[in-house]
Amino acid sequence: MAHDLDSSQLYFNRELSWLQFNSRVLAQALDEKLPPLERLKFLAIYGTNLDEFYMIRVAGLKALYKARIQETGAAKLTPLEQLNEIHTYLHKEHQVLEICYTSIVSKLHENDVHIKNYDTLNDKEKATLKEVFFNEIYPVIIPIAVDATHPFPHLNNLSFGLALTLKDALKNVKHGLIRIPRILPRFLQIGQTFVPIESVVVHFASEVFPGFTPHASTPFRVTRNADIEIEEEEADDFLQLLEEGLRSRNKGSLIRLELREDANKKLTKFLLSHLNLDDKDIYSYKTLPLHLGSLWQIVGDKALSHLVLPTFNPKTLPPLDANNIFEAIDKEDVLLYHPFDSFEPVVQFIKQGAADPETLAIRMTLYRAGQKSPIVKALIDAIRDGKQVMVLVELKARFDEENNLRWAKALEEAGAHVVYGIPGLKVHAKIAQVIKRTGSKLKSYVHLATGNYNPSTAKIYTDISYFTSRKIFSTDATQFFHFLTGFSTHTTLDPLFMSPKQIKPKLIKLIEQESQHGLEGHIILKANSLVDSNIIKALYLASQEGCKIDLIIRGICCLKPGVKGVSDNIKVSSVIGKYLEHARIYYFKNDKVGCYISSADLMPRNLIRRIELMTPILEKKLSQKIEQILRLQLADNSLRWELQSDGNYTKVLPLGKEVNNHCVLEEYVSKIHDKTKKETPDYVNRLAKKILKES
Numbered sequence: 001m002a003h004d005l006d007s008s009q010l011y012f013n014r015e016l017s018w019l020q021f022n023s024r025v026l027a028q029a030l031d032e033k034l035p036p037l038e039r040l041k042f043l044a045i046y047g048t049n050l051d052e053f054y055m056i057r058v059a060g061l062k063a064l065y066k067a068r069i070q071e072t073g074a075a076k077l078t079p080l081e082q083l084n085e086i087h088t089y090l091h092k093e094h095q096v097l098e099i100c101y102t103s104i105v106s107k108l109h110e111n112d113v114h115i116k117n118y119d120t121l122n123d124k125e126k127a128t129l130k131e132v133f134f135n136e137i138y139p140v141i142i143p144i145a146v147d148a149t150h151p152f153p154h155l156n157n158l159s160f161g162l163a164l165t166l167k168d169a170l171k172n173v174k175h176g177l178i179r180i181p182r183i184l185p186r187f188l189q190i191g192q193t194f195v196p197i198e199s200v201v202v203h204f205a206s207e208v209f210p211g212f213t214p215h216a217s218t219p220f221r222v223t224r225n226a227d228i229e230i231e232e233e234e235a236d237d238f239l240q241l242l243e244e245g246l247r248s249r250n251k252g253s254l255i256r257l258e259l260r261e262d263a264n265k266k267l268t269k270f271l272l273s274h275l276n277l278d279d280k281d282i283y284s285y286k287t288l289p290l291h292l293g294s295l296w297q298i299v300g301d302k303a304l305s306h307l308v309l310p311t312f313n314p315k316t317l318p319p320l321d322a323n324n325i326f327e328a329i330d331k332e333d334v335l336l337y338h339p340f341d342s343f344e345p346v347v348q349f350i351k352q353g354a355a356d357p358e359t360l361a362i363r364m365t366l367y368r369a370g371q372k373s374p375i376v377k378a379l380i381d382a383i384r385d386g387k388q389v390m391v392l393v394e395l396k397a398r399f400d401e402e403n404n405l406r407w408a409k410a411l412e413e414a415g416a417h418v419v420y421g422i423p424g425l426k427v428h429a430k431i432a433q434v435i436k437r438t439g440s441k442l443k444s445y446v447h448l449a450t451g452n453y454n455p456s457t458a459k460i461y462t463d464i465s466y467f468t469s470r471k472i473f474s475t476d477a478t479q480f481f482h483f484l485t486g487f488s489t490h491t492t493l494d495p496l497f498m499s500p501k502q503i504k505p506k507l508i509k510l511i512e513q514e515s516q517h518g519l520e521g522h523i524i525l526k527a528n529s530l531v532d533s534n535i536i537k538a539l540y541l542a543s544q545e546g547c548k549i550d551l552i553i554r555g556i557c558c559l560k561p562g563v564k565g566v567s568d569n570i571k572v573s574s575v576i577g578k579y580l581e582h583a584r585i586y587y588f589k590n591d592k593v594g595c596y597i598s599s600a601d602l603m604p605r606n607l608i609r610r611i612e613l614m615t616p617i618l619e620k621k622l623s624q625k626i627e628q629i630l631r632l633q634l635a636d637n638s639l640r641w642e643l644q645s646d647g648n649y650t651k652v653l654p655l656g657k658e659v660n661n662h663c664v665l666e667e668y669v670s671k672i673h674d675k676t677k678k679e680t681p682d683y684v685n686r687l688a689k690k691i692l693k694e695s
Helices: 014-030 036-066 079-110 123-137 197-203 238-251 265-275 292-299 302-307 325-331 344-355 374-384 401-414 471-485 503-515 533-544 620-635 661-674 683-694
Strands: 142-146 160-167 173-179 187-190 193-196 213-224 254-260 282-285 334-338 359-366 388-393 417-419 431-438 441-449 461-468 497-499 522-527 548-553 570-575 584-588 595-598 610-616 640-643 649-651
Touching: 014 036, 014 079, 014 649, 036 079, 036 213, 036 254, 036 292, 036 302, 079 282, 123 187, 123 197, 160 197, 160 265, 187 197, 187 292, 193 197, 197 213, 213 265, 254 265, 325 344, 325 461, 334 344, 334 620, 344 359, 344 374, 344 431, 344 441, 344 461, 359 374, 359 471, 374 388, 374 401, 388 401, 388 471, 401 417, 417 471, 431 471, 441 471, 471 610, 497 503, 503 522, 503 533, 503 584, 503 610, 522 620, 533 548, 533 570, 548 620, 570 620, 584 620, 595 620, 620 661
Parallel strands: 254 282, 359 388, 388 417, 522 548, 548 570
Antiparallel strands: 142 173, 160 173, 160 213, 187 193, 213 254, 334 461, 359 431, 431 441, 441 461, 497 610, 522 584, 570 640, 584 595, 595 610, 640 649
């Protein structure tokens, strides 16, 4: 029987699938086997994720609803249906959040770490915080009267503060706000006790509003639409336009109000009337602090490091442990799996290239470089040393725009040729090229990756790095950078593949070719998200041919596995653990190359609206290493979840020996590092074979 592969019944809604992903993050916070601050970390991640979801996705749905759009996505839900589903889902999950936070606070208490409100402190602690208030908080907070002559103020995105009902000696009622700037800490610390700042500020509200006594109060936090719309065709100065866009981020429409559950009803009504929101836009918390992401302040306290999972120090293994990284790449292609393999060789690739007198030029893309970038500093050193430096700085990298704007200006001022993205397309590709003169010839070295050039995130994200000096890759790299700086709109690469024209057709072709092998076919796709309906249809057709398909999708997955006659042969896993799974790896058993790494997820935005790169791993030994990484993840029975056909995820439980792929790789890389460097560490291959055999 033929199936209609366009049927909405064969697709999950992307927003609801994302909520499931964030629930898996929350499940880590609920895991009592983890140390308490490790659990608090996942609660902070959950909150930060949800903030961004509201600022971008919910804001977008509200805009679509106002524009009277009827249906969105392959699941064909209306914007209103999606908003209602999101509201129901999150309010249902609210109770789980409260239970989770209470449990973590209790475990912290057992370890003599406390989160307390000001009024529960002893006299000595109160006296200490009184001094802190008048010395460090009182001069900075902003009291705001709201009445006929004092209009309600504009509140920036993610503004946090107190709303108060105040009475004077004559019982006159006034409304006021106290804005608590972000420059102040979210928690005031006394030893190992953390006190929410709003509980201190409200205690001294009469000092902030002299002559008035607070009658009712509630902390509040607002969220706005933070998606920047830039009309690039009309932009004479893209930098200036982006700066204006960043300022406008604080002026987007309001979409969420967070309050305490016990907030005074009249005070709530006062806020809603001025913020132009309704009851459905309110999210109330009983014990949870407003702004869950601020819990990072407690998690990051170095004195409490014993209450998180042990920090792993990434290792630099042969052949990149040699002094000259370029000599190592001359001898062989090298593939790293971060954070188990250190990111330091990537930094050294740029640093050594910048310092080498034989280097003529360095070219690279920067998407998220971070606040303190040794790579950008090395590029500036190269410019000062007379080398040609060309950098594509993607100014449209969401929520990293300000960092990227700063680095772009610094590079341009130093003398680099800086490109600020491509009109209409984000440049998300990860590539660096160092060109040297050796004798009378030029030689090019290329780094291609799945992750950003950011040493900080490289310690917590799993990503692939690939170094090569093969001429075919060097030629493609040169052509790619010429495309970025020139006018060409017809560039195609070979052996590299570039979106928006090449990656999607290539992946569909690879899926179709593998499906021709029927029961002997095997596809493994690892990505952050799977949304593209054409890719999903190709996978459905391959499954119908009997091809075995394993999908390792960390976040959103719109494909429905296990549908009879459509996706019987497809299994979908999600790995959530100590490290954020970020690598994009595409494996096809019967393809002559076998493994491909990419900066691109399986989403329309990556495949159609971005400049991305996909790299074939031509060296068989390296391709096998990647395959074993995938098989090790599929053998994981500690961090892995399986997607069911009803849209729910089930945690995979160990039936025999527990396999946690993160712990396994940490342990094994450490063992290899401690052995003599004469040994060639084909560590993932050997380890994975052993683990798979045991499991």
